[in-house]
Amino acid sequence: MVKICCIGAGYVGGPTMAVIAIKCPAIEVVVVDISKPRIDAWNSDTLPIYEPGLDDVVKACRGKNLFFSTDVEKHVAEADIIFVSVNTPTKTRGLGAGKAADLTYWESAARMIADVSKSDKIVVEKSTVPVKTAEAIEKILTHNSKGINYQILSNPEFLKEVYAHWVPEENIITTNLWSAELSKLAANAFLAQRISSVNAMSALCEATGANVSEVSYAIGKDSRIGPKFLNASVGFGGSCFQKDILNLVYICECNGLPEVANYWKQVIKINDYQKSRFVNRVVSSMFNTVSGKKIAVLGFAFKKDTGDTRETPAIDVCKGLVGDKAQVSIYDPQVTEDQIQRDLAMNKFDWDHPMHLQPTSPTAVKQVSVVWDAYEAAKGAHGVCILTEWDEFKKLDYQKIFDNMQKPAFVFDGRNVVDAEKLREIGFIVYSIGKPLDGWLKDMPAVA
Numbered sequence: 001m002v003k004i005c006c007i008g009a010g011y012v013g014g015p016t017m018a019v020i021a022i023k024c025p026a027i028e029v030v031v032v033d034i035s036k037p038r039i040d041a042w043n044s045d046t047l048p049i050y051e052p053g054l055d056d057v058v059k060a061c062r063g064k065n066l067f068f069s070t071d072v073e074k075h076v077a078e079a080d081i082i083f084v085s086v087n088t089p090t091k092t093r094g095l096g097a098g099k100a101a102d103l104t105y106w107e108s109a110a111r112m113i114a115d116v117s118k119s120d121k122i123v124v125e126k127s128t129v130p131v132k133t134a135e136a137i138e139k140i141l142t143h144n145s146k147g148i149n150y151q152i153l154s155n156p157e158f159l160k161e162v163y164a165h166w167v168p169e170e171n172i173i174t175t176n177l178w179s180a181e182l183s184k185l186a187a188n189a190f191l192a193q194r195i196s197s198v199n200a201m202s203a204l205c206e207a208t209g210a211n212v213s214e215v216s217y218a219i220g221k222d223s224r225i226g227p228k229f230l231n232a233s234v235g236f237g238g239s240c241f242q243k244d245i246l247n248l249v250y251i252c253e254c255n256g257l258p259e260v261a262n263y264w265k266q267v268i269k270i271n272d273y274q275k276s277r278f279v280n281r282v283v284s285s286m287f288n289t290v291s292g293k294k295i296a297v298l299g300f301a302f303k304k305d306t307g308d309t310r311e312t313p314a315i316d317v318c319k320g321l322v323g324d325k326a327q328v329s330i331y332d333p334q335v336t337e338d339q340i341q342r343d344l345a346m347n348k349f350d351w352d353h354p355m356h357l358q359p360t361s362p363t364a365v366k367q368v369s370v371v372w373d374a375y376e377a378a379k380g381a382h383g384v385c386i387l388t389e390w391d392e393f394k395k396l397d398y399q400k401i402f403d404n405m406q407k408p409a410f411v412f413d414g415r416n417v418v419d420a421e422k423l424r425e426i427g428f429i430v431y432s433i434g435k436p437l438d439g440w441l442k443d444m445p446a447v448a
């Protein structure tokens with residue numbers, strides 16, 4: 001029986017290995033991690049990650065050909081193929097701080113593989129890494145090898161080279177190592193650039209009276225542009241886009257390409273601008289102050305159908321509102337109070353480092369409360385900010401919400417999910433990203 005061991009039981013390692021296990025019953029898959037709480041959660045009824053369908057896949061294979069363990073060395077030693085999907089955060093200090101990828105976790109995994117291996121191994125880079133990491137890893141492995149052969153592959157999370165068992169061959173792209181590594185960074189940079197482009201247009205739409213949804217629809221009809229990934233929003237979040245672009249910027253700078261580096265940096269600058277523009281809009285609409293006012297925040301995850309809050313725009317928006325002394329009441333169907341308080345207490349870039357660097361019991365931000373119901377969050381509030389596009393926010397009883405709010409009652413829709421016209425009929429003043437402004441908002445222009 002072929003044995004796979006995956007180092008890193010996170011958002012990538014856990015779900016990817018669960019799919020390999022269900023698609024390949026003849027392969028034994030063990031996912032290992034140094035974090036005991038994470039492994040315990042994978043072995044429990046409450047998985048550490050929420051994703052539609054994941055529970056069923058894990059429960060169908062766990063204990064049969066899918067296992068989760070903290071016994072890292074034993075399973076690495078026994079494996080034929082080792083996937084490495086450890087975190088590769090942005091460096092927080094030293095050379096390249098704030099940009100370069102921190103390969104500490106990758107390197108320590110590679111050294112451990114060299115240490116415990118007694119048979120030939122295929123080592124698969126699953127983490128997103130800077131170009132030429134495979135070469136560095138190969139050096140670590142071969143210089144410490146004790147006569148063992150290693151083959152190093154790069155299989156970034158979105159590619160499918162080793163999945164011929166269930167992916168048609170014509171869909172499998174094979175490239176040289178460096179192209180594979182760079183493709184991952186390039187894909188995320190292009191995707192993020194698309195969102196920053198549409199978000200930049202959203203500011204212009206608000207200024208001119210155009211409607212960003214109509215603009216997106218119109219340009220998306222050109223097949224060279226295409227209709228996907230053109231939704232204006234309060235900003236992109238998630239663990240990859242910003243980190244990978246910063247990494248790309250650093251690689252460009254190291255290769256003497258400052259113009260290219262600056263080009264990609266601008267994608268992040270527009271994203272930061274979009275988040276602060278949103279906060280400014282909230283504050284300016286309410287007579288230039290939210291001090292002491294209750295503001296409801298609906299949605300904290302970086303997108304719907306996940307409990308993942310890494311780099312979520314909600315962090316910057318909530319920090320901005322708290323900075324202006326608002327009382328913020330947050331509701332998200334999948335994010336716990338503990339997680340939200342941890343996120344709001346954490347320094348930039350610390351989230352992707354191991355648990356011991358993160359505050360275990362963070363000093364709660366006093367102006368922030370977390371509730372388990374959208375109506376509770378909005379009760380007595382002056383404004384409601386929608387920051388994640390959860391389907392349930394489309395179906396709320398907005399009349400009930402309006403009746404229980406202070407007047408004038410505002411809705412700031414950071415995801416364009418509500419029917420603004422219906423809400424205006426109820427009596428709300430509504431701000432939708434990139435849409436023509438209410439008379440009230442026009443009279444109170446936001447200064448970014």
Ligand code: NAD
Nearest residue numbers: 008009010011012033034035085086087088105127128157
């Ligand atoms: P994660 O933080 O959720 O998981 C990484 C896990 O690795 C952690 O549980 C950590 O404890 C473990 N780990 C670190 N060092 C270890 C070691 N030496 N031995 C055993 N376990 C160790 O991260 P993630 O979101 O799964 O991302 C992993 C990699 O995949 C990153 O490089 C990321 O950039 C890339 N990636 C992530 C996504 C995504 O959507 N999350 C998508 C594409 C690529």
Ligand code: UDX
Nearest residue numbers: 157158195229230231233235236237238239240302303
């Ligand atoms: C991304 C890449 O899409 C994926 O290929 C890669 O492997 C990991 O990073 P993910 O972070 O899970 O995936 O989410 P994605 O759906 O790409 O959304 C990223 C962010 O962009 C979210 O905050 C989302 O709300 C935002 N977004 C997306 C927009 O604001 N507008 C859009 O039109 C699309």
